[in-house]
Amino acid sequence: MADLLSLVGVNKVYGQKVKTHVLKDINLAFKKQEFSAIIGQSGSGKSTLLNILGTLDRPSSGTVYSNERNLSSLSDDELAVFRNRMMGFIFQFHYLLPEFSALENVLIPHWLGQGNPPPDILKLAKQLLDRVGVSERMNNKSTDLSGGQQQRVAIARALINRPGVILADEPTGNLDSDSAEQVNQLMREINEEFGTTFIIVTHDRHIAARCDRVVEIKDGAIVQDYLTAEREERENWEELAPRYCNLRKGEVEWVNKR
Ligand SMILES: Nc1ncnc2c1ncn2[C@@H]1O[C@H](COP(=O)(O)OP(=O)(O)OP(=O)(O)O)[C@@H](O)[C@H]1O
Ligand SMILES: [Mg+2]
Numbered sequence: 001m002a003d004l005l006s007l008v009g010v011n012k013v014y015g016q017k018v019k020t021h022v023l024k025d026i027n028l029a030f031k032k033q034e035f036s037a038i039i040g041q042s043g044s045g046k047s048t049l050l051n052i053l054g055t056l057d058r059p060s061s062g063t064v065y066s067n068e069r070n071l072s073s074l075s076d077d078e079l080a081v082f083r084n085r086m087m088g089f090i091f092q093f094h095y096l097l098p099e100f101s102a103l104e105n106v107l108i109p110h111w112l113g114q115g116n117p118p119p120d121i122l123k124l125a126k127q128l129l130d131r132v133g134v135s136e137r138m139n140n141k142s143t144d145l146s147g148g149q150q151q152r153v154a155i156a157r158a159l160i161n162r163p164g165v166i167l168a169d170e171p172t173g174n175l176d177s178d179s180a181e182q183v184n185q186l187m188r189e190i191n192e193e194f195g196t197t198f199i200i201v202t203h204d205r206h207i208a209a210r211c212d213r214v215v216e217i218k219d220g221a222i223v224q225d226y227l228t229a230e231r232e233e234r235e236n237w238e239e240l241a242p243r244y245c246n247l248r249k250g251e252v253e254w255v256n257k258r
Contacts, residue, residue, distance in 0.1 A: 002067045003029035004164055004197050005053055010062030012048055012220075022048050024220040026062070030199060032164065035191045037208035038201045040217035046201045047169055049217060053199060054087055054167045055079045084113035088158030088196075092170035094150045096142035096157075102129060102149075103138040106156045113161060121160070128156035132186060148179030155186060165197040166190075172207065184210070 006029035014020045022045045030036060030053075040046050051057040052064060055071055064071045066086065074082060088109075096105045106125045110117050117125070129135045132152035137145055142153060151171065158166050168187070172180035184207055191198050200211065208214050209228060216224040 003065065004032050004034075004067060005030045005199075006065045007052065007059070008063045008065065010052060010059040010064070012045075012052065012057075013060045022220050023052070023059070026220075026222060028215065028222060028225070030165070030197055032197055033191065033195045034213060035188065035198045035211050036200065036213040036215060037211035038199065038215045038217060039203070039205070039208045042203075044217045045220040046217055048220075050167050050169050050199065050201050054089060055083050056089075081113070084109060085161055086164050088161070088163040088166040090151070090154050090158050090166060090168040090171045092173040094142075094154040096150055096153060098141065098143045100142065101139050102134055102142055102145065102153045105142055105153055106160055109157060109161050125156070125160055128159050129153070131190075132156045133182075146179075148175055148182060151175060151179070151183050152186065155183070155190070159190065159194070159196070162194070163196065165199065168198065168200045170201055170203065173203065180204075180207075 007026050010023055010026040010028075011021070012023035014022055026049065028049075038046050038049060048057070052059050055064065058072070066082075071079065071082065096102075097108065100108070103125055106128060107117050107121070110121050110125075126135065126138065129138045132155050134145070134149050134152050134156070137149065142150055145153065151174075155171075166187070171187070172183050175183060187198055187200070188210075190196055198211075200207070202208055211228060213227050214224065215222060
């Protein structure tokens with residue numbers, strides 16, 4: 001099966017005069033229905049990586065593929081259409097539009113891509129709000145909702161175009177622990193019900209530990225990439241590590257020491 005989304009030899013360098021090499025030769029692939037975490041310290045390049053996976057930003061070199069299609073050759077307009085159909089986004093701050101109701105916010109990605117929603121899309125939006133537990137407040141302005149409710153509306157919004165993949169950048173970073181737990185649980189249920197691939201950037205090791213796969217980035221390079229279940233089962237983790245680790249030269253020692 002072709003990878004849903006993959007990066008081959010991706011580098012990202014910011015700046016003209018002073019160059020910051022933020023992503024270093026990243027090779028990474030995600031399959032359909034995978035539920036993965038990307039972890040790493042602040043400034044390690046997680047958001048940059050997610051933005052490139054989500055085609056919100058382009059790599060300085062290297063290639064982004066989706067189902068074997070080379071996305072680097074698409075124009076910005078073509079990419080916008082691709083992204084609108086294929087991807088949903090959840091950010092730490094929900095970015096709901098304050099002057100619109102919860103229901104209208106959920107419909108926005110459809111409006112942007114395909115104009116006025118027909119009855120079946122309106123029905124889907126209501127079903128999604130019901131699914132995330134906010135249907136009773138669908139006609140309230142988004143500013144009238146709690147932080148946890150707003151983030152759940154943002155999840156419904158990310159799902160309205162039935163994307164193959166949802167990219168989430170610290171989706172629970174701004175929530176109290178109960179709301180974070182609910183949002184996390186909800187993402188997992190959606191992953192199982194709809195087969196949606198999730199790639200979740202998180203600081204929270206507890207959340208990461210409950211993902212199927214964990215990719216760790218350090219100083220712009222992938223230092224670990226493992227399946228959580230296999231790691232838990234194996235006492236001799238070090239033997240397994242090289243199989244999943246996409247290591248840059250010299251970092252094998254560092255990983256094996258951990
Ligand atoms: N537009 C930009 N121009 C210049 N440097 C940038 C830009 N965006 C990010 N960087 C730098 O790239 C590095 C990685 O940033 P990134 O936002 O990807 O980190 P992160 O892992 O998401 O961190 P955090 O956990 O704090 O969100 C940082 O050193 C940052 O300062
Ligand atoms: Mg970030």
